[in-house]
Amino acid sequence: MSNDHQRLNELFNQAVNLPESERSGFLAKACGADTDLRRTVEEMLAHDPGVTQTMAATHPDSGPPEPGTPEPAGPSVFSPGDTVDKYTITRRVAPKFGAMGEVYEATETGLDEERRVALKVPCSSKKDDPRTLEMFTAEKQTLSRMQHPGIPKVYNVGTTEDGIPYLAMEFIDGEHLLDYCNRTCMTIPKRLELFAMICDIMRHAHLKLEAHSDLKPANILVCEEHGEPRPMVIDFGVSKPSQDPSASGRDEMPNGGTLGFTHVYASPEQLSGQGTETASDIYSLGVILYELLVGKRPFDEARLQQEFKELVANAEPITPSTRVTQLAPQDKSDIARDRGTPLASLASTLRSELxxxxxxxxxxxxxxxxxxxxxxxxxxxxxxxxxALEAGPESQLYRQRKWLRRHRFSVGASAAVAIALIAGIVASILFAVEATNAQADAERQKESAQRQSYMANFTLAKIYEEDADSPRVLESLEDCQKALQTPSSSSMPFEWQHLRAKLDDSILTSTFGFDLNEFESNWETHDAIAFHP
Structure with missing residues (x-):
């Protein structure tokens, strides 16, 4: 194969794995001034519009199509009204899944109540291949082992009178994960709740020793149940047993080709052909979460696959907060809007722990x-x-701060009581001691009590700063002064003066609109708060 032909195929294979809305930008960047190359790829896509669709990924977003909605392009194995055993074809909803076949909406008869099913069949060129039936049977066995509301049920696998294999599954009225989240302007906390539910689904699959191998937003549909989103993970047809030593980054297909992962969501070990384990699914979930938060994937996919493979293997992903700041202004605005988040706070929301x-x-x-x-x-x-997060630092201070955040109000009240009691405690101790050594011990206890009260109040001030609660920040800083019994601001520790200066800048900015550059200290990674008596 010539280099030009190889590049053409690589670009085509990358483009078909992208949402249609992203293909134009990808091709513009990847092809550059080579208009002939771009035109050729676009023609290939135009003649094969369904190649990115996988199994049920193109189930309708909101029920039956509007009147006049055209059928997907391309030759069809069945037509509306055809009967496949006990299933009556309604329409074709996915002209191709991978490079293998088609998905139809059908109605199953012979039941007390008719039910809609997704009927998966091979395309015309694969319908006579006996290995297709074997693959459908294996997929049925895989799905039958997994009984979870977030995984479509499999009803039947069989062969028509004409010898065409089929797989009948639960029909999902769902919308692709990213499309649903963006259309509903789902906030970041709500996106995280939805993503945690996806993790629950994959936990079930992994407990059944099944690695999905091709997790991506197009393989996660979102339905609504009682007005609440419910995710469904689909297309386990390319999955491998997670302990199968023969599992590789690309699965063999009946035609001798490959159906594997989608490279922009694939782990480094998948891209290098080292195999597919549940850890690869964790990586793919990480890419999906990154995209849910930022609106972009962590690596630039406008490259040939070999270059992308090297990038994933060697380069560290840009942090989400930095990725957002590097976007074009309109992209930033769109991403903030889709997340119901003010543009000014988008990067700060993503920073640090998240x-x-x-x-x-x-x-x-x-x-x-x-x-x-x-x-x-x-x-x-x-x-x-x-x-406190497993992904966070191991420092004791970080975990203490998280505990204080969760119990901020009770701690704040306790700190206030502590300040009031310090004078009484110290006085009692001083009256109780007579010797110099005992008095020195009392002074040490006094300093220790002051230091602990100071640290508690300063930590609260930092928490209130993260919440942009300036009045409470000021109140906590004043309590710090009371704890140290230091009326002069210039005598307070450096970190106190720094936070007070930031607070003053914040007040000026919100009041007068000044654009002040603030120095952001990485507070979470400090092992202790500096204290200067």
Missing amino acids: EWIPLKALRKKPEDRYESASAFGKDIRRYLNHE
């Missing part, structure tokens, strides 16, 4: 990622509950 989570899932070595989908989901819920 971005630790996808970055842990995206680590190069499988053993450095979350050990399971369950651990991944638990860390998401810890973040939502203001608890």
